[in-house]
Amino acid sequence: MESLISLVNKLQRACTALGDHGEENALPTLWDSLPTIAVVGGQSSGKSSVLESIVGKDFLPRGSGIVTRRPLVLQLHKIDGEREYAEFMHLPRKRFTDFGLVRKEIQDETDRETGRTKQISPVPIHLSIYSPNVVNLTLIDLPGLTKVAVEGQPDSVVADIENMVRSYIEKPNCIILAISPANQDLATSDAIKMSREVDPKGERTFGVLTKIDLMDKGTDAVDILEGRSYRLQYPWIGIVNRSQADINKNVDMIAARRREKEYFANTPEYKHLAHRMGSEHLGKILSKHLEQVIKSRIPGIQSLINKTIAELEGELNRLGKPIAADAGGKLYAIVEICRIFDQIYKEHLDGVRPGGEKVYNVFDAQLPAALKRLQFDKHLSMENVRKLITEADGYQPHLIAPEQGYRRLIESSLVSIRGPADAAVDAVHAILKDLVHKAINETPELKQYPTLRVEVANASFESLERMREESRKATLKLVDMECSYLTVDFFRKLPQDIEKGGNPAQSIFDRYNDSYLRRIGTTVLAYVNMVCASLRNSIPKSIVYCQVREAKRSLLDHFLTELGKKEAKQLGSMLDEDPAIMERRAALAKRLELYRSAQAEIDAVAWSK
Numbered sequence: 001m002e003s004l005i006s007l008v009n010k011l012q013r014a015c016t017a018l019g020d021h022g023e024e025n026a027l028p029t030l031w032d033s034l035p036t037i038a039v040v041g042g043q044s045s046g047k048s049s050v051l052e053s054i055v056g057k058d059f060l061p062r063g064s065g066i067v068t069r070r071p072l073v074l075q076l077h078k079i080d081g082e083r084e085y086a087e088f089m090h091l092p093r094k095r096f097t098d099f100g101l102v103r104k105e106i107q108d109e110t111d112r113e114t115g116r117t118k119q120i121s122p123v124p125i126h127l128s129i130y131s132p133n134v135v136n137l138t139l140i141d142l143p144g145l146t147k148v149a150v151e152g153q154p155d156s157v158v159a160d161i162e163n164m165v166r167s168y169i170e171k172p173n174c175i176i177l178a179i180s181p182a183n184q185d186l187a188t189s190d191a192i193k194m195s196r197e198v199d200p201k202g203e204r205t206f207g208v209l210t211k212i213d214l215m216d217k218g219t220d221a222v223d224i225l226e227g228r229s230y231r232l233q234y235p236w237i238g239i240v241n242r243s244q245a246d247i248n249k250n251v252d253m254i255a256a257r258r259r260e261k262e263y264f265a266n267t268p269e270y271k272h273l274a275h276r277m278g279s280e281h282l283g284k285i286l287s288k289h290l291e292q293v294i295k296s297r298i299p300g301i302q303s304l305i306n307k308t309i310a311e312l313e314g315e316l317n318r319l320g321k322p323i324a325a326d327a328g329g330k331l332y333a334i335v336e337i338c339r340i341f342d343q344i345y346k347e348h349l350d351g352v353r354p355g356g357e358k359v360y361n362v363f364d365a366q367l368p369a370a371l372k373r374l375q376f377d378k379h380l381s382m383e384n385v386r387k388l389i390t391e392a393d394g395y396q397p398h399l400i401a402p403e404q405g406y407r408r409l410i411e412s413s414l415v416s417i418r419g420p421a422d423a424a425v426d427a428v429h430a431i432l433k434d435l436v437h438k439a440i441n442e443t444p445e446l447k448q449y450p451t452l453r454v455e456v457a458n459a460s461f462e463s464l465e466r467m468r469e470e471s472r473k474a475t476l477k478l479v480d481m482e483c484s485y486l487t488v489d490f491f492r493k494l495p496q497d498i499e500k501g502g503n504p505a506q507s508i509f510d511r512y513n514d515s516y517l518r519r520i521g522t523t524v525l526a527y528v529n530m531v532c533a534s535l536r537n538s539i540p541k542s543i544v545y546c547q548v549r550e551a552k553r554s555l556l557d558h559f560l561t562e563l564g565k566k567e568a569k570q571l572g573s574m575l576d577e578d579p580a581i582m583e584r585r586a587a588l589a590k591r592l593e594l595y596r597s598a599q600a601e602i603d604a605v606a607w608s609k
């Protein structure tokens with residue numbers, strides 16, 4: 001089980017190193033779910049002394065008045081061997097073997113943050129102690145609760161300390177070491193008041209009674225220690241720390257512990273309780289309790305780690321892969337991104353993603369509507385027919401059939417189909433262009449590289465422009481073809497007599513009577529409508545062939561061919577990622593690594609249970 005606690009310590013250290021110490025904006029969750037022990041009590045109640053005796057070392061600033069002015073996060077690590085040393089997080093790689101210097105550094109580091117006044121600060125000091133004489137624990141020493149501000153302190157200090165202490169002990173995974181001095185009335189104990197507030201059922205509060213040796217003669221703490229004065233779920237533990245006089249005389253810790261043991265063993269009132277009194281017992285109890293708590297927390301921590309890993313992986317996926325360093329890698333990355341974009345683009349056209357259906361709408365609705373708006377019947381009004389027929393005859397009126405007139409009437413009608421044909425070409429082009437925008441936005445890899453995004457967009461638009469021109473040529477050619485050669489059969493099948501008309505004896509302007517002209521108009525209209533119906537079918541084919549099919553086949557062909565000719569530097573400039581994203585990715589990857597190793601370690605512990 002030692003390994004379990006050391007795993008927790010490892011996780012906490014790793015989180016701390018990543019700035020993950022449960023503060024806002026960091027990842028508070030992992031830190032929050034791991035148990036810690038916070039020492040809470042009124043000023044000078046003996047908090048630092050209790051901590052020191054658990055550790056078995058003199059290293060904390062102590063004395064009367066307000067001494068602890070910043071939270072101290074203390075991690076104890078049990079190690080093999082003889083040597084003992086301490087390390088501060090703000091002084092990495094500096095090992096303190098002289099614990100007197102540790103005390104001085106705590107004082108100096110406190111002053112650095114708060115000045116030499118009596119101000120307090122919520123910014124914690126992180127200290128790790130490595131020793132063969134400790135159990136693995138994480139303890140937090142907090143500034144003592146007070147009732148009034150003393151000189152040099154703002155009036156808010158009372159509430160500030162309370163809030164700071166509360167912020168640590170209200171977390172459900174915090175084990176509260178509530179320190180009350182035996183020489184004060186328990187009813188006035190700040191520690192009990194505060195712990196009751198955040199842990200009303202006393203499920204995570206350990207009552208510690210200090211200064212038992214300082215009680216008035218004739219009084220004792222048996223009622224408290226036996227849980228009769230204030231019942232907690234766990235038994236009260238009495239402590240006799242070193243007095244200020246002992247400290248001044250440099251009474252060492254080992255001697256102090258021995259004396260404490262003797263005190264409980266030899267004082268008649270406490271003899272029967274001696275086996276569960278004292279600092280050493282407190283250390284053991286805490287370690288045992290912590291083990292149990294961690295055991296119960298493993299599934300929660302596991303699911304938290306798994307959830308965080310999934311979130312980190314999700315965000316890393318969204319940010320995309322990092323860029324390869326060499327030209328080949330870069331080229332590969334670009335081609336791969338283009339392939340993904342191209343695939344998404346095709347999916348839009350093929351109906352896997354929306355948008356492609358708009359092309360059909362052009363052919364099914366827009367083109368027919370535009371053709372209808374041409375109003376051939378109006379163009380072939382009697383007046384127009386008469387005008388064109390007579391003009392086409394020139395000085396020599398036709399003899400049998402107005403061949404030239406027919407041709408002119410038909411050509412002048414059919415040529416107007418160029419307009420709708422042209423518009424259909426443009427409409428489909430606009431749709432294809434719009435789908436490029438869509439596909440670009442839906443290609444996450446392109447979000448990563450703004451320059452490549454622009455290049456891919458431009459290359460696609462250039463290709464589409466080329467395709468549009470091809471399509472325009474081909475489509476207009478279809479219309480022109482219809483103008484250039486008329487379907488002879490259509491006319492051959494017409495009843496011959498209708499072609500006879502006009503009276504050559506009359507003037508050129510009234511040679512043709514209305515019914516003759518009407519018949520010509522009707523014939524031409526029938527022919528034009530037949531051609532129009534046929535173009536209505538063939539224009540879409542031409543457009544799809546030249547634009548849609550080509551866009552699917554070769555949208556980025558030209559771009560990719562040119563890409564192969566580029567130098568590494570040019571390729572690199574296309575992959576000029578936002579530096580903020582690169583930093584974020586690196587930070588996420590580092591964090592992911594931490595969580596993965598945490599996952600592996602905790603899984604190993606969980607399986608070996």
Ligand SMILES: Nc1nc2c(ncn2[C@@H]2O[C@H](COP(=O)(O)OP(=O)(O)OP(=O)(O)O)[C@@H](O)[C@H]2O)c(=O)[nH]1
Nearest residue numbers: 043044045046047048049067068144211241243244
């Ligand atoms: N005789 C005796 N003196 C004690 C005991 N516990 C603490 N003291 C003395 O009480 C004084 C305050 O002890 P600290 O451990 O500094 O108390 P603290 O709660 O950490 O104080 P702040 O951090 O200032 O709030 C010191 O002079 C200690 O020597 C005890 O059990 N017996």
